[in-house]
Amino acid sequence: MNLLFQKIILPTRPQPDTILGIFLLKNFGREKYPGIEKIKIEIWQELPRNETPGSLEKKGVLVLDLGGGKFDHHQKGKTLSKLVAEDLEILDNPALQKLLIYGERDDKYGLGTISSDPIDKALGLSGLIASLNKVFPENPEKVIETVLPLIEAHYLEERKKTEELPKEFEEKLKEGKAEVFEVKQGEKKLKVVVLESDNLSMAGWLRATAGQKADVVCQKVSSGYVNILTKPLKKVDLRWLAAYLRNEEAKLRDRKLRYLTFDLMEPGKIPEVPEWYYDRATNSILNGGPSPKGILPTAIPLEKIKEILKEALSQETPTRKVPLKAKVGQYFLEIRLPIEIAKAIKKMLMGLPAGIKIHLPENYHITLIYFGTIGEDYNPPTTSSHSLRERAPLSKTIEAIKNVLRDFKPFEIIIDGRNFKSGKVPGYPTRAFYFEIKDEEGGEILKEMRKNLEKEVPHFQREEFFPHLTVATALPQIEEKVIREAEIKIDRAKKIKFLVEKIRLTEILRKPSGETVYKTKTQFYL
Numbered sequence: 309m310n311l312l313f314q315k316i317i318l319p320t321r322p323q324p325d326t327i328l329g330i331f332l333l334k335n336f337g338r339e340k341y342p343g344i345e346k347i348k349i350e351i352w353q354e355l356p357r358n359e360t361p362g363s364l365e366k367k368g369v370l371v372l373d374l375g376g377g378k379f380d381h382h383q384k385g386k387t388l389s390k391l392v393a394e395d396l397e398i399l400d401n402p403a404l405q406k407l408l409i410y411g412e413r414d415d416k417y418g419l420g421t422i423s424s425d426p427i428d429k430a431l432g433l434s435g436l437i438a439s440l441n442k443v444f445p446e447n448p449e450k451v452i453e454t455v456l457p458l459i460e461a462h463y464l465e466e467r468k469k470t471e472e473l474p475k476e477f478e479e480k481l482k483e484g485k486a487e488v489f490e491v492k493q494g495e496k497k498l499k500v501v502v503l504e505s506d507n508l509s510m511a512g513w514l515r516a517t518a519g520q521k522a523d524v525v526c527q528k529v530s531s532g533y534v535n536i537l538t539k540p541l542k543k544v545d546l547r548w549l550a551a552y553l554r555n556e557e558a559k560l561r562d563r564k565l566r567y568l569t570f571d572l573m574e575p576g577k578i579p580e581v582p583e584w585y586y587d588r589a590t591n592s593i594l595n596g597g598p599s600p601k602g603i604l605p606t607a608i609p610l611e612k613i614k615e616i617l618k619e620a621l622s623q624e625t626p627t628r629k630v631p632l633k634a635k636v637g638q639y640f641l642e643i644r645l646p647i648e649i650a651k652a653i654k655k656m657l658m659g660l661p662a663g664i665k666i667h668l669p670e671n672y673h674i675t676l677i678y679f680g681t682i683g684e685d686y687n688p689p690t691t692s693s694h695s696l697r698e699r700a701p702l703s704k705t706i707e708a709i710k711n712v713l714r715d716f717k718p719f720e721i722i723i724d725g726r727n728f729k730s731g732k733v734p735g736y737p738t739r740a741f742y743f744e745i746k747d748e749e750g751g752e753i754l755k756e757m758r759k760n761l762e763k764e765v766p767h768f769q770r771e772e773f774f775p776h777l778t779v780a781t782a783l784p785q786i787e788e789k790v791i792r793e794a795e796i797k798i799d800r801a802k803k804i805k806f807l808v809e810k811i812r813l814t815e816i817l818r819k820p821s822g823e824t825v826y827k828t829k830t831q832f833y834l
Contacts, residue, residue, distance in 0.1 A: 311368055312343035317352050319374040321441045322448050324434050325415040328389035328407055329372060329379070330452055331459045336396045341370065349449045387412045402470040403463055433458065465509065473513040477520070480505060487614065488520070491621045498544060498621060502526040502614050508598055515539045526617060532605030534613060536593040546586065547573035549620040550593055553608065554581040556616065560607040564771070566638065566735070568681060573626060579736075583607075602783075638681050638816040639702075639829065641709065641761070643674040643721075645777070649806045653723055653743075656804075657779065659797030664741070666780045671826070674721075674745070674777050675735065676754065676811065677761050678769045679705060706830060708764040709813065713832045716757060718809045721750035723777060725800035734771045738782040741796050745775035750808070809834055 316333070318326060330349075337344045352374065355364070361377025364370075372379045373388055378395065381388040389411035393399040399408075410433075414420030420434030429435050433455070440451040480486035486503035501514050501522040506529045513519040515537065523542045528534045538544040551572035558565045558581050565572070565580055572578070575588040583606050585594045596603040608616075645653070650669035657666065682702050727744040745751040754775040762768065780796060811832045817825040 310342055311366070313341045313347055313368045313370060314343065315348050315350055315369045317350055317355075317364070317369060317371045317374060318448060319353065319372075320351065321445065322349075322437070322452050323415065324420055324437050325381075325387050325389050325411040326372060327437065327452055327455050328411045328459065329392040331407075331456055331463075332389060332392045332396060332398070332404075333370070334456070335460070335463075336398050337392075340396065343368070344370075349452060351448055381415075387415045403467040406466060407459065407463065468507070468509045469513050469516070469518060473507065473510060473519070476505065476507060476510070477503070477514070488522075489618070491618055493545060493621050493623075494625065496523075496542065496544075498523040498542070500524040500526070500617055500621070502528075502610070502617065504528045504530075504610070506530050511535070511537045524617070524621065526613060528610050528613075531600075533596045533600050533603075534606050534608075534610070535595055535597060536617075538591045540591060544591060544621070545625060546591060546593055547626050548623040549617065550574075550584065550586040552616045552620040553584050553593060553606075553613075554578065556608050556612065557581050557583050557606060564734075564769075566678065566680065566769070570626065638679075639705070640678040640814055640816070641676040642812050642814055643676065643808055644812050644814075645669075645672040645674075646806060649804060652804050653777070653779065656725055656728075656799040656802050657796055658799060659795070664780050664796065665783050667778065672777060672779065673812075673814075674754070674775065676758055677765070677773075678735070678771070679765065679767060680769050682767065702829075704766050706813065708766065709761070709811075709832060712757070712760045712764050713811055713834060715760070716753070716834050718807055718834045719750060719753050720805055720807055721745060721754075723804045723806075724749060725798050725802045728796075728798040728800065730795070733776060733778055734773075736778065736781050740778050740782075741780040742776040742778040745777065751775040 316330060322330070333341060334345050334347075347370070355361070355371065355375045361371040361375045361379070365377075370379065371377050373381055376383050379388060379391055381391055384391055386394075387408075389408055390399065393401075393404065393408060398404060410420060413422075414434050421429050421432030423429065423432070430439075437451065437455060440454055444450045477486060480503050481488075485505075486501065488499065488501050491498050491500060499520070499522050501520055501524070503510070503514075503526075505527060511525045511527050514522045514525045523539045524536065524544055525538075526534065526536045536546075536549070538546065551569050554572045555565070555569075563580055567578065567580070573586075575586045577585045583595055583604055585597070587594060595606045606613075647670060650672040653672065654666070654669045682705055722745070723743045724746070725743075727746060727749075728741070729744055730739055730741045733740040733742055745754065747755070751774075755773070758773050811834070813829045813832070815827045815829045817827055
């Protein structure tokens with residue numbers, strides 16, 4: 309009959325090195341010590357008379373740190389964890405090296421946690437084990453079983469780094485699913501790795517000293533998401549890369565961008581291209597991150613992303629070539645609804661489904677024409693998604709607006725619940741919910757006003773114009789199926805009238821946080 313091991317004997321409450329030894333026995337000693345994974349822990353002050361660690365082992369009992377046996381580190385000049393590792397012939401296992409060093413540091417020098425900070429010492433593993441022993445003084449098994457999962461988690465991650473990840477990376481290189489290249493960014497040489505892998509630990513290993521020492525890692529997972537991470541100390545400039553990726557994404561998805569190149573470099577997320585988040589805190593560009601809930605996978609093929617990486621990362625540091633005195637901004641002409649009218653219209657919206665962003669009443673407006681960027685003596689940089697020619701000075705645009713609006717008198721607009729619709733409208737990348745304004749409800753005057761403006765103003769963005777008031781939009785990160793099925797219940801029997809007496813020229817300002825702010829530049833009275 310095969311011997312089954314039933315007990316481990318300790319002389320005192322379990323210490324960090326003791327727990328490490330037990331972890332090694334339970335995980336690597338099953339063949340040599342059958343039953344070890346289910347063994348019970350007991351504390352004995354001394355061995356029974358006429359018993360030795362050797363005799364007890366023959367009875368299925370392993371004695372640790374007691375009685376001068378093979379696992380008594382007091383007699384051997386080594387830590388218990390090293391004695392166990394030698395016995396199991398795993399001393400050279402690279403995934404165990406940090407654990408063995410930790411055990412020795414804690415046992416021999418009392419430096420399981422090197423920091424002298426009281427919080428670090430209290431919440432470090434050695435401090436937590438000491439606390440567990442105080443809370444469960446009569447239950448060593450409870451202490452050990454609480455700590456073992458933490459040690460196992462570390463071991464599994466180390467095994468990935470030392471065995472699984474290097475092997476997988478070599479296989480990816482052979483299969484053509486990984487590529488390594490260098491680019492020069494200013495005075496810095498950047499090592500870039502692009503690969504396809506579902507292993508979330510891969511990017512960290514590739515950047516680590518023990519890995520490939522990559523400065524930039526671009527990883528695509530099988531679901532299509534792509535994330536780009538960098539080595540923090542290298543301080544890689546990702547601004548051009550963010551602009552290139554957002555521009556290409558918008559082009560492939562047939563979205564019109566109302567941004568300058570520098571706007572596309574902004575950190576955070578921009579509404580028209582929610583697929584790419586530029587995180588300045590971690591210096592990364594994320595297409596969904598590790599948990600891409602509600603974000604669509606990028607439409608950019610990986611080969612194209614490689615081209616973008618090589619070009620964008622080698623660009624010179626972006627600087628705005630704008631005279632200090634130049635006044636540059638993005639502008640549009642609008643009818644801003646009186647707040648009382650806007651609040652009354654909002655009350656017409658009754659059923660509000662999840663995934664829909666209801667606009668604030670104070671932001672309700674009817675866009676007449678979008679001018680884009682205009683400023684004094686300004687030639688803006690361009691993106692390939694749309695050509696930006698030299699803009700006319702703001703003063704000329706204002707003068708042209710005055711010339712058009714002097715022919716119009718105050719007029720009435722009717723918002724009719726029966727004309728509530730949803731679909732694509734200019735200025736919003738996702739489905740919008742809006743009131744269409746029919747010709748007889750003020751729409752005819754709005755169309756005439758728009759037609760005359762197109763003839764007079766020096767520059768504007770050409771796009772379909774139909775009079776409407778947008779009151780809600782689908783959130784960009786919501787799945788397309790949810791967006792398609794979303795509907796807003798409306799009070800269709802209600803009509804609201806208001807008088808238009810002034811038109812507003814509004815400047816669009818974007819804060820560093822990504823928040824959009826609208827500022828009145830000037831008002832034109834009819």
